Amino acid sequence: xxxxxxxxxxxxxxxxxxxxxxxxxxxxxxxxxxxxxxxxxxxxxxxxxxxxxxxxxxxxxxxxxxxxxxxxxxxxxxxxxxxxxxxxxxxxxxxxxxxxxxxxxxxxxxxxxxxxxxxxxxxxxxxxxxxxxxxxxxxxxxxxxxxxxxxxxxxxxxxxxxxxxxxxxxxxxxxxxxxxxxxxxxxxxxxxxxxxxxxxxxxxxxxxxxxxxxxxxxxxxxxxxxxxxxxxxxxxxxxxxxxxxxxxxxxxxxxxxxxxxxxxxxxxxxxxxxxxxxxxxxxxxxxxxxxxxxxxxxxxxxxxxxxxxxxxxxx
Amino acid sequence: xxxxxxxxxxxxxxxxxxxxxxxxxxxxxxxxxxxxxxxxxxxxxxxxxxxxxxxxxxxxxxxxxxxxxxxxxxxxxxxxxxxxxxxxxxxxxxxxxxxxxxxxxxxxxxxxxxxxxxxxxxxxxxxxxxxxxxxxxxxxxxxxxxxxxxxxxxxxxxxxxxxxxxxxxxxxxxxxxxxxxxxxxxxxxxxxxxxxxxxxxxxxxxxxxxxxxxxxxxxxxxxxxxxxxxxxxxxxxxxxxxxxxxxxxxxxxxxxxxxxxxxxxxxxxxxxxxxxxxxxxxxxxxxxxxxxxxxxxxxxxxxxxxxxxxxxxxx
Numbered sequence: 001x002x003x004x005x006x007x008x009x010x011x012x013x014x015x016x017x018x019x020x021x022x023x024x025x026x027x028x029x030x031x032x033x034x035x036x037x038x039x040x041x042x043x044x045x046x047x048x049x050x051x052x053x054x055x056x057x058x059x060x061x062x063x064x065x066x067x068x069x070x071x072x073x074x075x076x077x078x079x080x081x082x083x084x085x086x087x088x089x090x091x092x093x094x095x096x097x098x099x100x101x102x103x104x105x106x107x108x109x110x111x112x113x114x115x116x117x118x119x120x121x122x123x124x125x126x127x128x129x130x131x132x133x134x135x136x137x138x139x140x141x142x143x144x145x146x147x148x149x150x151x152x153x154x155x156x157x158x159x160x161x162x163x164x165x166x167x168x169x170x171x172x173x174x175x176x177x178x179x180x181x182x183x184x185x186x187x188x189x190x191x192x193x194x195x196x197x198x199x200x201x202x203x204x205x206x207x208x209x210x211x212x213x214x215x216x217x218x219x220x221x222x223x224x225x226x227x228x229x230x231x232x233x234x235x236x237x238x239x240x241x242x243x244x245x246x247x248x249x250x251x252x253x254x255x256x257x258x259x260x261x262x263x264x265x266x267x268x269x270x271x272x273x274x275x276x277x278x279x280x281x282x283x284x285x286x287x288x289x290x291x292x293x294x295x296x297x298x299x300x301x302x303x304x305x306x307x308x309x310x311x312x313x314x315x
Numbered sequence: 316x317x318x319x320x321x322x323x324x325x326x327x328x329x330x331x332x333x334x335x336x337x338x339x340x341x342x343x344x345x346x347x348x349x350x351x352x353x354x355x356x357x358x359x360x361x362x363x364x365x366x367x368x369x370x371x372x373x374x375x376x377x378x379x380x381x382x383x384x385x386x387x388x389x390x391x392x393x394x395x396x397x398x399x400x401x402x403x404x405x406x407x408x409x410x411x412x413x414x415x416x417x418x419x420x421x422x423x424x425x426x427x428x429x430x431x432x433x434x435x436x437x438x439x440x441x442x443x444x445x446x447x448x449x450x451x452x453x454x455x456x457x458x459x460x461x462x463x464x465x466x467x468x469x470x471x472x473x474x475x476x477x478x479x480x481x482x483x484x485x486x487x488x489x490x491x492x493x494x495x496x497x498x499x500x501x502x503x504x505x506x507x508x509x510x511x512x513x514x515x516x517x518x519x520x521x522x523x524x525x526x527x528x529x530x531x532x533x534x535x536x537x538x539x540x541x542x543x544x545x546x547x548x549x550x551x552x553x554x555x556x557x558x559x560x561x562x563x564x565x566x567x568x569x570x571x572x573x574x575x576x577x578x579x580x581x582x583x584x585x586x587x588x589x590x591x592x593x594x595x596x597x598x599x600x601x602x603x604x605x606x607x608x609x610x611x612x613x614x615x616x617x618x619x620x621x622x623x624x625x626x627x628x629x630x
Binding site for chain 1: 469475481482560568569
């Protein structure tokens with residue numbers, strides 16, 4: 001038995017047929033820009049999915065259902081897209097209903113980060129965990145909470161926004177508050193921090209060309225021993241540790257599962273993160289807490305989308 | 316049908332027989348210092364409970380069970396007191412087993428703040444809520460999360476410690492971290508803040524005698540229009556709003572239920588809290604969030620302890 005998974009990203013749409021244990025049996029993908037509006041998107045997704053069904057000899061009518069992860073605000077209960085900040089034209093779109101009408105199978109729609117978190121907890125780093133908090137560190141800082149194998153959605157479906165946790169009472173303002181974590185460790189904030197430090201009088205670093213800096217450049221320099229780059233990741237670790245300590249005190253998960261581009265820095269990030277966490281958490285909380293790198297990479301989304309369908313069909 | 320409730324506080328022990336809907340049918344109390352060690356405490360509690368049973372004509376053998384709320388670290392699953400920071404001699408004490416052996420009824424033991432939160436959600440301010448976060452503001456800042464009528468205990472039973480959420484990356488250090496909320500809005504921190512402001516050159520306030528100041532004095536002065544006292548509560552509201560915004564972004568409860576001595580300041584606290592929360596939460600999160608004063612006062616503990624027993628007996 002399989003479910004179809006549609007991981008709707010800001011730049012690409014990934015599709016797959018996935019088993020209950022997270023095995024990916026067939027895949028497809030298309031460029032988000034190739035589908036300029038919801039109707040074109042639904043058309044493209046339907047076409048892709050029907051081709052996958054044929055190629056894999058797994059007829060649509062046998063699917064448990066379809067799970068979709070979308071990059072923005074979603075009303076999970078209604079299967080509606082509320083709004084997608086980076087994809088115009090999707091406000092208040094009844095995606096589950098529309099797609100289900102085309103395919104004749106039930107459809108569940110969730111936020112993409114919720115789907116990734118579920119994927120990691122079904123078949124990735126959190127496979128043996130009952131309570132985990134997932135983070136994806138990239139342009140933004142996304143998060144989701146999985147309790148007893150289910151996404152904790154909160155009273156109105158929007159829980160898990162770790163990127164908006166305030167780590168500084170009088171930090172930078174943004175539309176989501178004051179001193180939010182994302183203002184400190186989002187991709188751009190990391191690059192800006194490195195740039196500021198490079199421009200300090202007397203700064204010494206192999207990161208000479210401050211104009212074209214990326215987080216990957218900084219991570220590579222830090223891995224090679226560059227002190228300035230290491231200082232930047234120490235600061236990122238400190239900010240992230242502050243937020244994770246607060247999350248641990250509040251909900252005490254078994255583990256944090258950390259993915260996304262910035263997390264690919266590996267030990268360059270994890271080492272200072274562990275160090276700062278040890279200063280910020282009481283030993284009783286620190287002792288049992290695990291920090292895990294995400295295991296599924298770019299596949300977390302499709303695995304999680306399929307899990308949404310399996311869970312929905314069981315409920 | 317009733318359950319017996321034992322609210323074990325740092326200064327007094329309150330006992331009651333309570334119905335499933337939270338009605339208190341009979342009560343007793345004794346001074347915590349009157350029972351110098353766990354054995355004496357168990358003896359005193361057994362005596363009190365048996366007297367209540369007789370007086371109320373509700374025989375022990377008919378009770379659903381006994382719920383105990385204790386002021387410290389508790390292993391709920393095992394019914395063990397791990398340690399009580401303010402009551403010496405209780406380390407690693409098997410309270411549920413001991414008391415159950417004496418009374419012949421099952422016993423559940425939880426942290427006192429968890430019990431209060433459950434009490435408010437069964438029969439108090441959170442009576443109609445599915446997802447609520449409870450705070451008690453006093454000497455310390457305690458918290459607990461109730462999801463779908465049950466305390467969310469986290470992976471190892473210690474979740475809900477809102478007082479340790481960091482609101483400032485480089486704030487004051489304590490054994491529980493850096494910049495913890497309690498360091499800013501615990502009773503002593505509020506008094507210290509008022510004192511610092513009173514000692515500023517040119518400070519004008521009706522709070523003349525900085526030496527004997529209490530939070531109640533400051534709240535009364537603020538209610539009477541004293542600008543310095545209002546400034547203190549504005550700062551308390553700002554700090555609390557920072558933590559509550561983070562909690563809302565993370566778990567999105569329907570409501571915060573706020574009790575404890577400091578919360579008795581009422582609008583003096585709630586008005587600036589609402590104001591700062593509006594600056595710190597995205598409208599989508601702010602819109603549906605309720606701030607509720609706790610409704611059961613000193614009775615939240617016994618009502619919650621009884622609820623523990625009713626829930627335990629059903630499970």
